[in-house]
Amino acid sequence: MTQRAVLTPTQLNTLARDLLEGAFPLVWVQGELSGVSRPASGHLYFTLKDARAQIRCAFFKPRSQWLKFRPADGTQVLLSARLTVYEARGDYQLIVEHMEEAGEGALLRAFEELKARLAAEGLFDQQRKRALPRYVRRLGLLTSPSGAAVRDVLSILRRRFPLLEVDVLPVAVQGSGAAALVGEMLRRADASRRYDVLLLTRGGGSLDDLQAFNDEGLARAIASARTPVVAAIGHEVDFSIADFVADLRAATPSAAAELLVPDRLELGAVLRRRREQFEQCWRRWQQSRAQRVDHLQQRLHQQRPQARLQRGRERLVALGRALERGLDLALRGRDERRLQLARRLQARHPRVRLAELQGRLKLAQQRHAGAGARLLQQHRLQLRALGRALHAVSPLATLDRGYAILRRPDAGPVVRHAHELQPGEAVTARLADGEIDLRVEAVRPRQG
Numbered sequence: 001m002t003q004r005a006v007l008t009p010t011q012l013n014t015l016a017r018d019l020l021e022g023a024f025p026l027v028w029v030q031g032e033l034s035g036v037s038r039p040a041s042g043h044l045y046f047t048l049k050d051a052r053a054q055i056r057c058a059f060f061k062p063r064s065q066w067l068k069f070r071p072a073d074g075t076q077v078l079l080s081a082r083l084t085v086y087e088a089r090g091d092y093q094l095i096v097e098h099m100e101e102a103g104e105g106a107l108l109r110a111f112e113e114l115k116a117r118l119a120a121e122g123l124f125d126q127q128r129k130r131a132l133p134r135y136v137r138r139l140g141l142l143t144s145p146s147g148a149a150v151r152d153v154l155s156i157l158r159r160r161f162p163l164l165e166v167d168v169l170p171v172a173v174q175g176s177g178a179a180a181l182v183g184e185m186l187r188r189a190d191a192s193r194r195y196d197v198l199l200l201t202r203g204g205g206s207l208d209d210l211q212a213f214n215d216e217g218l219a220r221a222i223a224s225a226r227t228p229v230v231a232a233i234g235h236e237v238d239f240s241i242a243d244f245v246a247d248l249r250a251a252t253p254s255a256a257a258e259l260l261v262p263d264r265l266e267l268g269a270v271l272r273r274r275r276e277q278f279e280q281c282w283r284r285w286q287q288s289r290a291q292r293v294d295h296l297q298q299r300l301h302q303q304r305p306q307a308r309l310q311r312g313r314e315r316l317v318a319l320g321r322a323l324e325r326g327l328d329l330a331l332r333g334r335d336e337r338r339l340q341l342a343r344r345l346q347a348r349h350p351r352v353r354l355a356e357l358q359g360r361l362k363l364a365q366q367r368h369a370g371a372g373a374r375l376l377q378q379h380r381l382q383l384r385a386l387g388r389a390l391h392a393v394s395p396l397a398t399l400d401r402g403y404a405i406l407r408r409p410d411a412g413p414v415v416r417h418a419h420e421l422q423p424g425e426a427v428t429a430r431l432a433d434g435e436i437d438l439r440v441e442a443v444r445p446r447q448g
Contacts (some may be wrong), residue, residue, distance in 0.1 A: 017085040017204075020092075024083040029094065030102050033075045044071065048079065048094065057081065059096040069109055078102040103272075111214050114241060116251060118216070123223045129247040132227045133196050136260050138165040139193035140227075142185055145170040149203045149232075154252055161261035165193070172212075173202040179215030186218070190225040198229050199255040200242060204235035204372060213240035222246055230258035264447040310437075344362055399432035409437070418445045 007015070031048040040045050042061035047054050057079070071077070078101075081094035100107055139157070145168055157164055171185045172178040182200070189198055200222070202213070212218070213233045221231050222245045231246035232253045233239075243249040250256030258374045277426060346352070389398055395405065406415040406427050415421060421440050429436045 009090065013085055013087040013090050016090075017087060020083045020085060025092075026080060026097070026104055027080060027171075029079045029081060031077070031079075033071055033077055034073055036071050036073055044096075046071065048077070056086075056093040057096055058093060059099060063109045064096065067099060071099070076102040103332045111241070114214065114216055115244065117217055118241065118245065123219060128223070132230070132248060132260075133226050135262070136164060138167070138195050139260065140167050140169055140189045140198045141200060141201070142169045142171050142182060143187070143201045143253075144173045147173065149201050149205055153199070153201060153253050153257045156257035157261060160258065160263045162264065162265055164261055178212035179218045182212060183215070183218040183221040186221050186225060186229070190227045193227075195227055197230060198225070199230045199232065199256055199260065200246065201232040201250075201256060202234065203253070204238055210238060210240050213242040215241070218242060219245045220393070230256055230260065379387060396432065399430065404429040404436075406430050418443055 029048060031050050031054075034047040034049050034054065036044070036046040042065065044059035044064040046057055046059075048057050049055075052089045069075075077099050079094065079096050080098040081096045082097055084093060085091065088092055106242055118124065141150065141153060141340070143153070150168060154166065154168075169185050171182045173182070186198065186200070189195060200213075202210075210233060213231075219241045222231075222242060228247045229245075230248045230250060231240070232250035232255065233243055234252075234253075236251040248259065252261055253343055399405070406421075406429055407413070409426055409428055415427065421427065421443055423440050423442050425440045427438050427440065429438055
């Protein structure tokens with residue numbers, strides 16, 4: 001009996017895993033997410049499917065946390081993954097290494113990121129944008145020369161305003177390198193200073209078709225241009241970064257053409273109304289001037305030049321007389337003022353002043369002499385009174401009443417007491433009319 005090789009499920013799954021991992025080390029797979037779940041572990045589990053098949057996938061932490069978008073059912077994604085078998089259940093699955101949005105989703109996310117960044121820098125601010133001239137004389141049209149947009153724009157411009165000069169500046173509006181070509185043409189047109197406005201336009205398409213106008217370099221070229229830029233990209237529902245940065249956004253290329261130039265019929269009607277208004281104003285002005293001339297002629301007829309000259313002469317004579325009277329009054333006033341000043345000067349002449357001062361001096365001298373005599377007489381009377389008072393208390397007055405003053409012959413002190421003398425001692429007695437030399441015979445002091 002032939003010996004058979006029998007494998008266990010584990011061995012079989014291990015062999016299948018090794019075979020798959022060896023044959024497919026790293027694959028890129030695109031599909032739609034389904035059954036997306038993120039348990040507490042932080043890992044991401046989902047099914048990747050297309051119209052006919054599906055495969056289980058696992059996106060382990062921490063790489064699953066670095067995603068720049070939020071995975072959800074129905075999202076188209078592009079995976080970089082390793083093909084393997086989960087041995088415990090024998091499930092065929094992908095271990096994801098990298099995941100990004102695919103197709104429109106990736107482009108939309110890049111569009112929103114660039115839009116938010118440029119808006120934060122102020123490139124979309126209305127204050128930064130330039131005003132378009134009221135009437136555009138020369139237009140630079142940046143578009144594909146073979147597209148439908150250029151035909152629509154040129155047709156509308158010729159119909160509405162044939163006087164406009166239009167230069168078609170051919171550029172690629174789709175595909176790799178289109179954004180750089182558009183930006184370069186825009187910078188060259190702006191540097192030429194030839195155009196009043198630059199129109200950037202193309203027809204409608206998908207987000208991928210309009211990708212050239214979502215370029216950061218082109219957006220900065222539009223923002224730095226000195227010439228006003230109008231953007232008309234795609235259909236009315238389409239929006240591009242160029243639309244937000246441009247000085248004016250038109251919903252469609254045809255709408256841009258209508259915004260840039262006036263309708264020649266409407267402009268002709270406006271010009272006709274302006275001409276009629278001008279003619280009316282001119283006629284009214286002529287009528288008013290004619291009326292003014294008639295009025296002046298009537299005044300000239302009523303007021304002949306001879307009469308005006310006569311009135312002028314009479315007025316001149318009156319003014320001359322008034323001037324003479326004024327001069328006469330002024331001279332009289334000056335003479336009176338001069339006389340007043342002469343009288344004041346005469347009154348203040350040094351001779352007059354000196355005589356006045358001499359009179360005052362004489363009067364002062366007389367007053368001084370009288371006052372001196374009166375003062376001298378007063379002092380004499382005071383001296384006599386003082387002499388009489390002094391004589392009344394003088395010792396000589398006492399001698400007149402019969403008293404005497406005793407003094408030793410040697411002009412010693414006055415003898416006041418009896419005990420100061422000794423019998424036989426010589427003394428001199430001073431009387432009112434002379435002196436007497438005496439000798440003491442006896443000394444008799446008064447008792448008690």
